[in-house]
Amino acid sequence: MFPIRQIVNNVRRVAPGFRAMSSSGPLTAVEVDNEGIATVTMQRPPVNSLNLDLLQDLSKSLDEVAKNKCKGMILTSSSPTVFSAGLDIMEMYKPDIKRAETFWTTLQEVWIKLFGSNFVSAAAINGHAPAGGCLLSMSCEYRVMVGGKFTIGLNETALGIVAPKWFMDTMTNTIPQREAEFALTTARMFSVDEALKVGLIDETASDKADSVDKCKKFIKKFDRIPPLARAITKQKIRQGPLAWMNKNRAADTQEFLAFLQNPKVQQSLDMYIQSLKKKAAK
Amino acid sequence: MFPIRQIVNNVRRVAPGFRAMSSSGPLTAVEVDNEGIATVTMQRPPVNSLNLDLLQDLSKSLDEVAKNKCKGMILTSSSPTVFSAGLDIMEMYKPDIKRAETFWTTLQEVWIKLFGSNFVSAAAINGHAPAGGCLLSMSCEYRVMVGGKFTIGLNETALGIVAPKWFMDTMTNTIPQREAEFALTTARMFSVDEALKVGLIDETASDKADSVDKCKKFIKKFDRIPPLARAITKQKIRQGPLAWMNKNRAADTQEFLAFLQNPKVQQSLDMYIQSLKKKAAK
């Protein structure tokens, strides 16, 4: 009952007359329309595997969106079939430990910037979104997925991997606990219809353009909401997972590095990569 | 498999033959029917804005209900269109800090008495219930809302305000995390149908009398449940938010007072009140 709209509106002067701009790192492109909505496109062919370089590029793009006081950001992919295939296996195979550490802390950083962003965030999921791809989309505030044959889910267990605690927290921030347990243990990849039904996505779209449009419509819902109050409200209701990360970041990194240095893990990765090479040689 | 019904029933001797009574402070009325069900009516025209006086009166009425060992309490409004419009802006404009502190701690107190009450609680929501009005109803154990054009929700962000952590906790105690995040950030005011669908209310009613009847029916569900076991069970499953408040009460008050003493907040309140005066003068 006590409107402080004016205050925060003063902070927001971005929307009408926001100068359209675009910039492009090698692996992500940022385009801001004249309403102040940024589209961040992951463009590391063929499947946006999240290696260190893509993550660093994405991290910079998120900074740019924040710095430009964009009213919102849409995360999407340049691939016609894959949103992101998740973490790049080659960052884990015979790793340089220093680089592997940077890889993991950059992943954490991207998540913190996305899950706790001031700006409104939405994912236009225009292709498959397994594992890390699903994580990125769930870290946004809204998800629109292109209908058809695509799938989405945290399928780490199918690969012998345990999703970190903060992957799980991001999922239970989105879907009910019971559904999350079932999905995580069974490595469930949801069809678009299944994802919609359980709340893993919010809307479906006919194609990429439609998914981007629907994300913009979501972002414009906030045109009359003072952005500072909105941002703090978002961060307050998400503070559980954010506080966990803040407290456990180093331990989480050590857990990942210990995993990588397990000889059995390396042996398994070796076998897997050999099998991929054989397939490729055929 | 071990019934201790008798014990707690001895404690409860209130139901049949409970002497009907009523009392009335200036701003709330308490009426107890012959079954031991109290109806607490907020009556501060025109819209039950929660100022210090109404909150203090409400706090005393809740004490009375508890002291009389009423089997249950129904919270409702004397207004035909508004359950409660939420916190009174005039308690925040050019505040006397001592009074503002009392105002906030009284709000906390009312919430503690309601959210953690021994008696069964239900809200007969016979009008709009924004912000603090929504909070009071969510603090009860059951909500029946009169159908039609009324709306309910925590719409603080629309006013440039951040709902305190315990407002959020009260909401996630009622509806799923994902729905709460969406509602809180977008300042969503739910229609009666939307509120029913998401679980923000439990039933609809045709008018105030029907809503009170349905609340009584809910309260009578507990006629065969030993009240002490019931009360402890309720407090145990609600202990997260209650323990948070117990630990953070002073800090929460300081946060509110710091907010009020922000010159931009006062400037904004001033502009808002001037605009209200202009409207009133027309």
Next chain:
Amino acid sequence: MFPIRQIVNNVRRVAPGFRAMSSSGPLTAVEVDNEGIATVTMQRPPVNSLNLDLLQDLSKSLDEVAKNKCKGMILTSSSPTVFSAGLDIMEMYKPDIKRAETFWTTLQEVWIKLFGSNFVSAAAINGHAPAGGCLLSMSCEYRVMVGGKFTIGLNETALGIVAPKWFMDTMTNTIPQREAEFALTTARMFSVDEALKVGLIDETASDKADSVDKCKKFIKKFDRIPPLARAITKQKIRQGPLAWMNKNRAADTQEFLAFLQNPKVQQSLDMYIQSLKKKAAK
């Protein structure tokens, strides 16, 4: 995106060619089929009341399942109408405190072994499952209930009892917070259809054989999921209640013992048992 399937598969060598076996304590029977799926049957007539002996027997059976690296376990009952009637009242009436302490810590132990098990767990609920019976089934990862007139729920308050915190946590791990609060305070016994709708059970079955078949089908979902990753994932997403128990086990036991030593509780138990005797004598 990094498959370590081989590693954990090496650990799992149990499925094809698992030698079928069976063993039987006095109060539970364990049968392992040739696919490595164990069925643990509670067989303490007439209603599988959970006394110390049944709990100790069940605890040993769970150890056996774990030791044999069974791929999964199905919990069911030899009674045609009752899954388990919950805790045995005779363990609480005029108790030997030493035995009562062992009784409670054994119940905690069974829960820890079930709720946090490495193996996949499912309950074939072939009869009523009130209180402790409901707890056991909710501690599994999947529930199939035989349709018809059976009921399930944590109905402790109807008996003047407060379900311990970890009973509540087990319920909110399964159904939404709002539903759990309503069910716990009202002592709600769900019909099979109601339980399915709210998510308290996952599937219905036409009879016991069908319920066991459906549980096996659930367990086989994991045939292609590396079991170590699966187990750690399960324990990680369930770590809240498990960590609580680990920290509060002694206090939880003391709370139970204090309850038992309340003269009013004993007086009430005495009245209840006398009334049962009268009924039996008719």
